[in-house]
Amino acid sequence: xxxxxxxxxxxxxxxxxxxxxxxxxxxxxxxAAAIGLxxxxxxxxxxIQQQAERAFTGDSVGFDAVLGARGSKLQLVLSSVFHVEQSxxxxxxxxxxxxxxxxxxxxxxxxxxxxxxxxxxxIGTVHEQFTAYxxxxxAPLQFAEGAVFDPRKGEAVLGSFVAARTGLKIGDSxxxxxxxxxxxxxxxxDEFRVVGILAATNTxxxxxxxxxxxxxxxxxxxxxxxxxxxxxxxxxxxAETPDTDDHAExxxxxxxxxxxxxxxxxxxxxxxxxxxxxxxxxxxxxxxxEFSAVMVKLRGPQAGFEFDEIINRRGKTAxxxxxxxxxxxxxxxxxxxxxxxxxxxxxLVVLIAAATILASIYNTINERRRQFAILRALxxxxxxxxxxxxxxxxxxxxxxxxxxxxxxxxxxxxxxxxLRREVGIVLDPLAYHPVLWLAPLGVIALGGLVGIxxxxxxxxxxxxxxxxxxx
Amino acid sequence: xxxQVTDLCxxxxxxxxxxxxxxxxxxxxxxxxxxxxxxxxxGSGKTTFLHLLAGIxxxxxxxxxxxxxELVGASEATRDRVRATHLGYVFQTFNLxxxxxxxxxxxxxxxxxxxxxxERARELLDAVGLADRIQHSPAQLSxxxxxxxxxxxxxxxxxxxxxxxxxxxxLDPERSTExxxxxxxxxxxxxxxxxxxxxxxxxxxSFEQRLALADIxxxxxAS
Numbered sequence: 261x262x263x264x265x266x267x268x269x270x271x272x273x274x275x276x277x278x279x280x281x282x283x284x285x286x287x288x289x290x291x292a293a294a295i296g297l298x299x300x301x302x303x304x305x306x307x308i309q310q311q312a313e314r315a316f317t318g319d320s321v322g323f324d325a326v327l328g329a330r331g332s333k334l335q336l337v338l339s340s341v342f343h344v345e346q347s348x349x350x351x352x353x354x355x356x357x358x359x360x361x362x363x364x365x366x367x368x369x370x371x372x373x374x375x376x377x378x379x380x381x382x383i384g385t386v387h388e389q390f391t392a393y394x395x396x397x398x399a400p401l402q403f404a405e406g407a408v409f410d411p412r413k414g415e416a417v418l419g420s421f422v423a424a425r426t427g428l429k430i431g432d433s434x435x436x437x438x439x440x441x442x443x444x445x446x447x448x449x450d451e452f453r454v455v456g457i458l459a460a461t462n463t464x465x466x467x468x469x470x471x472x473x474x475x476x477x478x479x480x481x482x483x484x485x486x487x488x489x490x491x492x493x494x495x496x497x498x499a500e501t502p503d504t505d506d507h508a509e510x511x512x513x514x515x516x517x518x519x520x521x522x523x524x525x526x527x528x529x530x531x532x533x534x535x536x537x538x539x540x541x542x543x544x545x546x547x548x549x550e551f552s553a554v555m556v557k558l559r560g561p562q563a564g565f566e567f568d569e570i571i572n573r574r575g576k577t578a579x580x581x582x583x584x585x586x587x588x589x590x591x592x593x594x595x596x597x598x599x600x601x602x603x604x605x606x607x608l609v610v611l612i613a614a615a616t617i618l619a620s621i622y623n624t625i626n627e628r629r630r631q632f633a634i635l636r637a638l639x640x641x642x643x644x645x646x647x648x649x650x651x652x653x654x655x656x657x658x659x660x661x662x663x664x665x666x667x668x669x670x671x672x673x674x675x676x677x678x679l680r681r682e683v684g685i686v687l688d689p690l691a692y693h694p695v696l697w698l699a700p701l702g703v704i705a706l707g708g709l710v711g712i713x714x715x716x717x718x719x720x721x722x723x724x725x726x727x728x729x730x731x
Numbered sequence: 732x733x734x735q736v737t738d739l740c741x742x743x744x745x746x747x748x749x750x751x752x753x754x755x756x757x758x759x760x761x762x763x764x765x766x767x768x769x770x771x772x773x774g775s776g777k778t779t780f781l782h783l784l785a786g787i788x789x790x791x792x793x794x795x796x797x798x799x800x801e802l803v804g805a806s807e808a809t810r811d812r813v814r815a816t817h818l819g820y821v822f823q824t825f826n827l828x829x830x831x832x833x834x835x836x837x838x839x840x841x842x843x844x845x846x847x848x849x850e851r852a853r854e855l856l857d858a859v860g861l862a863d864r865i866q867h868s869p870a871q872l873s874x875x876x877x878x879x880x881x882x883x884x885x886x887x888x889x890x891x892x893x894x895x896x897x898x899x900x901x902l903d904p905e906r907s908t909e910x911x912x913x914x915x916x917x918x919x920x921x922x923x924x925x926x927x928x929x930x931x932x933x934x935x936x937s938f939e940q941r942l943a944l945a946d947i948x949x950x951x952x953a954s
Contacts, residue, residue, distance in 0.1 A: 271842070271847070272839065272842040272843075275831075275835060275838065275839065275842075276839075279830050279831055279835070280830070282830070283830045630826075631828060631829070631830075634826045634827075634828055635828070635839065635843075636787075636811070637785070637787060637814070637820060637822075637826065638814075638815065638820075638839060638840045638843050638844075638884075639811055639812070639814045639815020639816070639840070639843035639844055640811070640815075640839075640843050641807075641808060641811045642807065644843075723787045724782050724787050724788050727787075727822065727826060728824070
């Protein structure tokens with residue numbers, strides 16, 4: 261007989277729970293939705309925080325340091341690596357040469373920022389970005405279509421996200437717009453033709469338009485101030501068209517006050533460090549040259565310590581942001597309070613949802629006292645009705661957890677879209693994180709915990725008194 | 732013998748704080764398969780007596796041996812077990828579980844008792860004429876049909892004893908006779924003893940063996 265009674269077990273409880281949930285469908289739905297919101301929020305906060313931090317602080321960048329104008333290291337890293345900030349200014353040729361020629365430097369790639377197309381940044385750079393650069397996993401940039409630009413021509417290579425968003429294809433042409441934000445009134449006369457589209461990297465690189473460095477220098481309206489005076493490469497070159505070569509420039513006008521940098525004078529795929537011996541580079545007298553940033557790959561940390569001492573501590577004109585991962589980690593540590601607040605809010609929502617379970621079940625217990633008395637009269641033990649209420653609370657919480665996964669997917673998808681659009685970082689909602697099972701288990705446990713109070717009330721139901729219908 | 736009651740006492744504490752005896756029965760017994768109608772007016776302690784026999788209420792003193800198990804002094808778990816497996820109870824208000832279907836009402840009783848056997852439940856519902864109503868909820872049934880569900884549920888665990896507390900109190904005379912006949916027939920077919928309490932003279936008259944609760948309950952006689 262004990263086996264028969266044990267047989268009541270899960271199936272019997274399931275029947276009791278199922279019917280009760282059906283009888284209280286509205287409150288069950290609302291409570292499960294509230295639990296789902298809290299659970300989904302908790303999961304999303306943890307996952308977004310982890311993935312965003314990993315994307316910003318991980319070693320996928322492929323560079324160890326950024327050389328730039330004197331100013332904030334974080335701003336320099338954000339503008340040149342993640343393309344989300346204004347450049348703090350420019351760094352001159354001499355400083356660039358000091359770093360690029362150092363034996364401890366494996367790679368030094370100059371960037372010139374300051375223009376955009378449809379809101380996507382146009383970065384002037386050199387061939388090494390495509391030939392010598394390797395990401396944190398040792399992989400070079402891959403082309404989905406086409407090939408790298410000819411440094412002497414007005415050609416462009418698009419990041420995958422840019423190509424997808426703008427619809428630009430190989431052979432299409434577009435005008436550059438001055439500034440980092442799209443403004444129709446800031447269109448340059450210069451045109452670029454798309455010759456390559458990069459494969460997706462799921463990094464900020466996907467949001468960049470790469471063009472030859474000297475094309476940026478020679479763009480109409482750009483001036484250089486590397487020598488402390490305004491130099492107009494466009495005028496100096498006799499106002500040649502940008503698709504020939506030797507069009508360098510920076511923006512001398514009132515816009516943003518940004519200045520551009522340069523690359524090799526011949527537009528070929530050679531090491532710009534070798535140009536130091538000449539009077540010009542990128543067709544521009546070297547004293548006028550300046551770069552928004554120089555991306556640096558070191559052979560070892562010793563060079564990093566040396567540059568930190570020479571450039572950051574003793575120097576006054578440039579900043580050597582090294583190591584990149586430490587700088588972004590410090591940034592996230594500063595943002596730690598915000599993550600903490602978000603987590604506290606999510607926990608609070610879960611607690612409120614748990615209180616909703618307690619309130620909704622507790623309120624039904626009074627109207628269900630007769631049902632419990634009947635069950636007891638049929639032979640149910642006190643622990644059976646206790647367990648039924650606990651199981652009901654856990655079931656509501658479990659339904660909430662399922663809703664929570666949906667809420668989580670929604671939040672991460674939406675947030676992922678925003679991050680992808682704004683900084684090029686891709687969130688993977690299906691990537692493993694322990695919170696994805698800990699949070700659902702936690703809310704189910706919490707549901708069982710808050711269920712103890714109404715379960716005790718059910719447990720304490722007096723059978724004889726409650727068998728009589730209340731009128 | 733399925734039921735043996737000896738010196739059974741139960742009191743309630745009144746507003747004055749003093750105990751007021753409600754049940755005081757020196758001796759009462761039922762043989763297997765025996766059907767007895769117990770006559771008792773309202774307030775005579777008949778429901779309290781049945782609750783004591785079912786182990787729902789705990790006696791102050793005395794002895795109740797049901798199907799070989801002593802209930803007085805037994806743990807609540809023991810009384811629950813005896814109630815689930817050896818006893819059927821038909822209430823005046825039927826006490827069907829609202830929100831559960833007819834079949835589920837029997838299913839729950841069986842899960843507490845001998846274990847879920849859908850064939851047996853269907854057979855019993857067929858016997859009470861509700862084979863085509865098994866998925867209905869109690870609220871969708873007539874009063875007479877609800878009473879038949881209550882009878883089927885009381886018998887579904889093959890109990891040795893069925894207690895019936897004013898089982899026809901909510902039925903009209905014609906349906907009352909039908910319900911009584913059905914209950915007695917099913918009990919007889921299954922060898923269950925039946926103890927029915929009622930104040931309805933027509934119901935009482937239909938039983939060969941009748942007792943007045945006042946005759947066996949000294950507390951009731953005193954009141």
